[in-house]
Amino acid sequence: xxxxxxxxxxxxxxxxxxxxxxxxxxxxxxxxxxxxxxxxxxxxxxxxxxxxxxxxxxxxxxxxxxxxxxxxxxxxxxxxxxxxxxxxxxxxxxxxxxxxxxxxxxxxxxxxxxxxxxxxxxxxxxxxxxxxxxxxxxxxxxxxxxxxxxxxxxxxxxxxxxxxxxxxxxxxxxxxxxxxxxxxxxxxxxxxxxxxxxxxxxxxx
Numbered sequence: 001x002x003x004x005x006x007x008x009x010x011x012x013x014x015x016x017x018x019x020x021x022x023x024x025x026x027x028x029x030x031x032x033x034x035x036x037x038x039x040x041x042x043x044x045x046x047x048x049x050x051x052x053x054x055x056x057x058x059x060x061x062x063x064x065x066x067x068x069x070x071x072x073x074x075x076x077x078x079x080x081x082x083x084x085x086x087x088x089x090x091x092x093x094x095x096x097x098x099x100x101x102x103x104x105x106x107x108x109x110x111x112x113x114x115x116x117x118x119x120x121x122x123x124x125x126x127x128x129x130x131x132x133x134x135x136x137x138x139x140x141x142x143x144x145x146x147x148x149x150x151x152x153x154x155x156x157x158x159x160x161x162x163x164x165x166x167x168x169x170x171x172x173x174x175x176x177x178x179x180x181x182x183x184x185x186x187x188x189x190x191x192x193x194x195x196x197x198x199x200x201x202x203x204x205x
Contacts, residue, residue: 001163003031004062004089006082007041007052010072012204014149015097016050019066022156025172026164034059036081044070044204056085064159065091068152069098069118071205077106095144095159097152104143105130113140118148119189120201150187153178 003023005016016033024031035041035052042049065086076082086094086107096104101117104110105128115130116122116138125132136151137144137158146155157178161169186192192200 001026001029001064002059002062003029003064003066004034004054004059004091005031005066005068006056006085007033007035007050007068008070008072008076008079008082009041010044010070010075011041011068012070012098012149013043013045013048013050015068015070015100015152016066018150018152019068019095019097019156019159021176022153022172022178023064023066023160025175026160026168029163032059032062036079044072056081060085061089062091064093064163065089065095066152066156067094067096067100067103069096069100069102069149073099073102076103083107091142093142093144093159093162095146095155097146097155098148101125101130101145102128104145110143110145113143114138115140115143115145116147117145118204120148120197120204122147 020031023029032054033052034054037055038052040049040051098118101115111129114133115125116133116135122132136147137155146152157169189197
């Protein structure tokens, strides 16, 4: 089972690394970072660089694709090489984290499907023919989309249960000690104190 995670300038690191870690722990699963050409790609904070070890042409038909989000999504949505690869790959599972769903949507891959994204942009998916859903992980046929950043870990565990079984996903969850117990109830606009939303969006634009 081969999982491909495309990198593009100004991706959000956890969007890529969260699913990479979860899926990489699974038996008989290989996870590869890809880009138009192999080489370094820098994240949205400008201080972390991951290396794409393969180009799109090197991995034309992975079984799974995980598209991360980030401020660079606006450019990635119009990247002809990335779009062509996504359309030609025809994986068993097409997935995204955060605003990565907009890359899928711009390629026409979410039309008529239920999907989610970061709460700050989720409703914009409707402009591409998708049905925005206020949910942390949304599965619609062979497409799984996750809400903002940290939800990529939930998505990867959901996907792993589909790829293998619940026990495998639970084993990996335990191995990485994914047992969230946040110190604040500010992880959603519904529960965050008043006035935080604009401050939060300013951090990730």
